[in-house]
Amino acid sequence: MKIKVYGGVDEIGGNCIVIEDGDIKIVFDNGIRFSILRRFYGGRIEPLGLSELRAVGAVPPFEALHGASALYISHLHLDHTGLLSSIPPEVSIRVPSKRILEKTLASWYRRPGNWLAYVPPDYAAKVEEIESKEEDENKVTAILVSHSCFPAYSFLYAGSDATIFYSGDLRFEPLTTLCRQLDESIAEIGIDGVDVALLEGTNFNAEYTPITASMFRDYISLLLREYELLSISIDPLDLEAFLTILDLSLLMGRSLVIGSERLLWVVDEVEKLRPRTRDKVYISEELKASAPLLRNISLLNDVLKNPGDYILAIEPIGLLHTFRKLKIWGESPSLTDSVVVLMDPEPKESIKEVEEGALRTWLRSFGIQVFRLRLSGHYLPHQFNNIIETLKPKDIIPLHTEEASLMIKLFRKSQVRE
Numbered sequence: 001m002k003i004k005v006y007g008g009v010d011e012i013g014g015n016c017i018v019i020e021d022g023d024i025k026i027v028f029d030n031g032i033r034f035s036i037l038r039r040f041y042g043g044r045i046e047p048l049g050l051s052e053l054r055a056v057g058a059v060p061p062f063e064a065l066h067g068a069s070a071l072y073i074s075h076l077h078l079d080h081t082g083l084l085s086s087i088p089p090e091v092s093i094r095v096p097s098k099r100i101l102e103k104t105l106a107s108w109y110r111r112p113g114n115w116l117a118y119v120p121p122d123y124a125a126k127v128e129e130i131e132s133k134e135e136d137e138n139k140v141t142a143i144l145v146s147h148s149c150f151p152a153y154s155f156l157y158a159g160s161d162a163t164i165f166y167s168g169d170l171r172f173e174p175l176t177t178l179c180r181q182l183d184e185s186i187a188e189i190g191i192d193g194v195d196v197a198l199l200e201g202t203n204f205n206a207e208y209t210p211i212t213a214s215m216f217r218d219y220i221s222l223l224l225r226e227y228e229l230l231s232i233s234i235d236p237l238d239l240e241a242f243l244t245i246l247d248l249s250l251l252m253g254r255s256l257v258i259g260s261e262r263l264l265w266v267v268d269e270v271e272k273l274r275p276r277t278r279d280k281v282y283i284s285e286e287l288k289a290s291a292p293l294l295r296n297i298s299l300l301n302d303v304l305k306n307p308g309d310y311i312l313a314i315e316p317i318g319l320l321h322t323f324r325k326l327k328i329w330g331e332s333p334s335l336t337d338s339v340v341v342l343m344d345p346e347p348k349e350s351i352k353e354v355e356e357g358a359l360r361t362w363l364r365s366f367g368i369q370v371f372r373l374r375l376s377g378h379y380l381p382h383q384f385n386n387i388i389e390t391l392k393p394k395d396i397i398p399l400h401t402e403e404a405s406l407m408i409k410l411f412r413k414s415q416v417r418e
């Protein structure tokens with residue numbers, strides 16, 4: 001049995017792991033390596049196409065996928081999902097949710113003329129949905145985990161001579177009851193230890209100290225108590241963060257306004273998960289979008305007139321766009337005492353779409369304070385030992401980290417303790 005790692009070693013993102021076991025070949029993730037993308041491209045230097053991206057090593061080589069029976073995508077972040085239109089036709093693509101893929105990545109990026117148009121799968125591709133908890137025909141069991149992207153999976157492969165755990169990206173402590181803590185899920189499957197754990201380690205020596213889920217809830221509650229309009233930018237795929245913010249805003253008697261097109265997919269999920277909150281959730285009229293069950297509301301005429309009654313879930317650029325229009329019209333709204341919380345968590349894993357310095361200048365010009373909250377989509381360093389105790393691996397392969405040797409040292413130390 002062979003484990004080949006094509007991306008994700010000593011770098012954050014770009015995961016691609018191939019397992020060859022007799023005549024079985026399966027692949028976990030097909031990530032874009034943003035560290036390479038940033039080195040070769042920027043400004044007007046854009047990728048010429050797939051073969052160039054492969055040639056510079058920004059996406060996995062053809063040999064990684066060739067002849068595989070299945071490609072398992074752990075979650076829909078681009079550093080794991082990658083360019084699905086490049087997948088050889090014999091490979092079955094297993095995604096966490098076909099419906100969510102269609103409503104998010106596929107519809108955001110299916111625009112010609114840009115390399116990101118390679119993200120959605122080809123029309124003829126075999127795309128299937130991962131089913132959790134049951135071992136499938138490739139001996140893979142998917143385990144639902146918490147991450148800043150919903151749904152997200154870790155995978156367990158029961159090989160001929162070893163069991164392999166691949167973490168994908170995960171939070172150890174979930175934000176909501178949508179997901180369970182890793183140790184509970186592992187106990188439920190009934191396995192007692194694995195041979196090899198391929199483990200992410202994003203947060204070791206992270207530039208910023210990430211906060212815990214309870215710190216996040218406390219801080220958002222504080223902001224809701226102390227300030228007028230609260231606007232929060234979250235990763236648009238982070239359904240758990242969205243639900244947490246919704247629950248807190250209802251608790252504090254505020255309504256939530258969806259002000260970003262990329263967040264519209266959550267409307268159906270909220271309908272299923274929080275059916276009774278329908279009359280407390282609005283869609284910003286300025287988006288020119290509607291959902292059958294939700295009412296629209298005007299940022300200009302309603303929200304900004306009673307800013308203390310609302311919380312706005314938005315991408316910062318969208319918010320700024322609305323404010324800037326007001327400035328041109330000479331209607332300076334009173335936004336002093338309002339705050340914008342930036343919490344799109346992992347800039348290293350993606351392409352920077354927003355120049356933060358410029359964003360802050362604009363927001364300050366309206367009297368808005370900017371806070372950055374680092375709620376990470378990944379487990380915190382002190383939870384590494386919990387994960388090791390849960391999985392009891394004989395060996396680990398650190399991935400998605402710049403601190404691989406530290407992880408190995410910590411792992412050795414945890415074994416001595418036993």
Ligand SMILES: [Zn+2]
Pocket residue numbers: 075077080147149169377
């Ligand atoms: Zn991720």
